[in-house]
Amino acid sequence: MIRQTILGAVLAAAPLAAAAQATLTAETTTPGSTPHYIDTTLAAVLDSAGVANLQITEGATLTNSVQAVAEGRLDMAPAPLILPFLLSRGIGPYSGVGPEKGAELASNIRVLFFNAGSAQIFGYYNSNPVEDVRDLSGKRIWNGPPRGAALTSGRAMIQLLSGLKDGEGYEGIQNPWPDTVSSITGGGADAWTIPEGLPSGRQIAIAAAGGITIHDVPSDLLASELGQQIMAAPGHAPYSVPVDEVRKAYEGNDITIVTDDDSFDSFATAFGQIVSASMDETLVYDITTAYLKGQERFLTSSPRGPFLMMSFGDLDGKSQGACGAVQIKMHPGAIRAFEDAGHTVADCLRP
Structure with a gap:
């Protein structure tokens, strides 16, 4: 896996910014993804505000990043909320950690803010x-x-669409994130299901090799018992965007959007920006305050900004996918920043 470290987080974009008060390490996903956009934008916001110099490593596997934050080896990471849930039980990708150690590690994770900017899609080439x-x-x-979380969601999508399980009726293909596009464009799969932001640079890159079609989840399947279970599953949240906005987002690319009504409906991957519970409360307050003040920058610096479903207002927990099957807490410094900005924070999010 090729990793690239961004030092200084776009220092040239803010040459007059005050000296950073802290140097923090972070890991994120590959360029073109929603977490990557959020993390690099956050880095620029924090640098401009003189709060922190965020050193980001790209192309990370978030399963590892979440554990690194929990163990105190990493300051910050974007976390699909299913991962702290699995870690707390020592299951899935954390089966080697075990339940007791997993619960201990998960208790060390705190959230700064939430987003649900990627929805599960199903696609294929029009030529096949x-x-x-x-x-x-x-x-x-x-x-x-x-x-990891994306594989769990991908398998759930195929089971919801067709009733099939990976290896039982269809062949699941997996590659590290940096190899996704080349694997698909190289003919390594007949179709794909991926959690994507809107618009997705990855889907645009795939479509550059030939026209593609993207489907949402048919309404009757989403409303089925299994569909409702998947939407309420740890790490998921409902996702619905007017189909005209989805088509407009991909305008100019050979991408066809198929839905059975006027909206693109699926289940989202609920994310939290996580740090260690031991991070200094004042530093967390300053980070979260800068994040809230940077709302316009997050929403306007990319075409995907308006569709990030980021938390800039009141937090009820359930809408963020955090007060159901997933029980994860916010950092006290983040709670104080939201409240000082005039927002309410649900009791279920308090440590």
């Missing part, structure tokens, strides 16, 4: 179309990286 998204028998489907 899937005739019926409910019949995926025998297909080779790229459904995520080798492990």
Whole structure:
């Protein structure tokens, strides 16, 4: 995996900014993804505010990043909320950690703010179309990286669409995130399911090799018992955007959007920006305050900004995917920043 470290977080963009008060380490996903956009924008916001110099490593596997934050080896990371949930139980990718140690580590994680900017999609090349998204028998489907939250969500998507499980009716294809586009464009899969922001640079790159079609989840499947279970599952949240806005976001690219009504409906991957519970409260307050003051920059610096579903207002917990199956707490410094900005924070988010 090729990793690139961004030092100074766009220092040239703010040459007159005050000297950073802290140097923090962070890991994020590959360029073009929602977490990458949020993290690099946050780095620029913190630098401009003179709060911190955020040193970011790209192309990380967030399963590892979450554990690194919990162990105190990393200051900050974007966390699909299913990962702290799995860590707290010592299961899935954290089975080697075990329940007791996993619970201890998970208790050391705190959230600064939330977002749900990526929704699960299903796509394929028009030159090799899937005739019926409910019949995926025998297909080779790229459904995520080798492990982690995205793979769990990808497998859930295919089971919801077709009733099939990975290795039982279809062949799941997995690659590390940096290899996703090349694997798909190279013919390594008949179709793919990926949690994507809007617009997705990854889908645009895939479409550059030939026209593609992207589907949401058919309404009857989303409303089914399994659909409701998946939307309420740890790390998920409902996602709905007017289909005209989705089509406009991909305008100029050979991308066809298919829905059965006027909205693109799916389940989102709920994220929290995490730090250690031991991080200095004043520093966390300053970081979160700068984040809240940077709202316009987050929403306007990229076409995907308006669709990030980021937390800039009141926090009820459930809308953020944090007060149901996932029980995760905010850092006291972050809570104080939200409240000082005039927002309410649900009791279920308090440590």
